[in-house]
Amino acid sequence: MTDRLPDEYFDDVYADSSDPWGMAERWYERRKYSITMAMLPQQRYRHAFEPGCSIGMLTERLVERCDRVTSYDVAQAALDITRGRLGDRDGLELVRSSLDAAWPGGDVDLVVISEVAYYLSEAALRRVLDRECPRLAVGTTLLAAHWRHPVADYPLTGDRANAVIGETAGLTPVAHYLDDDVVIDVFRFGPSESVAVDTGVPGAVARG
Secondary structure, rough: OOEEOOHHHHHHHHHOOOOOOOOOHHHHHHHHHHHHHHOOOOOEEEEEEEEEOOOHHHHHHHHHHHEEEEEEEEEEEHHHHHHHHHHOOOOEEEEEEOOOOOOOOOOOOOEEOOOOHHHOOOHHHHHHHHHHHHOOOOOEEEEEEEEEEOOOOOOOHHHHHHHHHHHOOEEEEEEEEEEOEEEEEOOOOEOOOOHHHHOOOOOOOOOO
């Protein structure tokens, strides 16, 4: 098995359709993005990293919550569609690259791995997480969201992709959502407290 699906796989997908997964039109997708954004524990972030932006539906929501967003995709067509939809937004950088390439460093405090980790083999995903996660600052949020139904072409299931991410050293579970279609997990790099404790809600008790 190769480390991940080849770039040409996605070039072919976008050659057949400008929205191959129906992200702009399906209620399922809009609902999933709303759940994803609601699960983020901080009201605002400095710099989000989104490897695998596709046509930018989740990207659009991220730019509303983040000062900067760096989004990767291996397909130039996907990046062009995203740019066409969102225009020249301040703080938005679109890069032709992949999850297994080097991640942005510096001030990244949110990593959103949405519907992309299962394109890698388990060994490749493990390698990139072990290489890149130690570079994250303490307090960084990492969110993983993946489709749970089997896809013959994908090296991993969505459940296994999230499990591999959750096994990464230094990540503390923060929140978990599961239904028949999607699994979404939120982690924090380093120790974590609840949103109520972090924001000083009266009566909230810190973990022992």
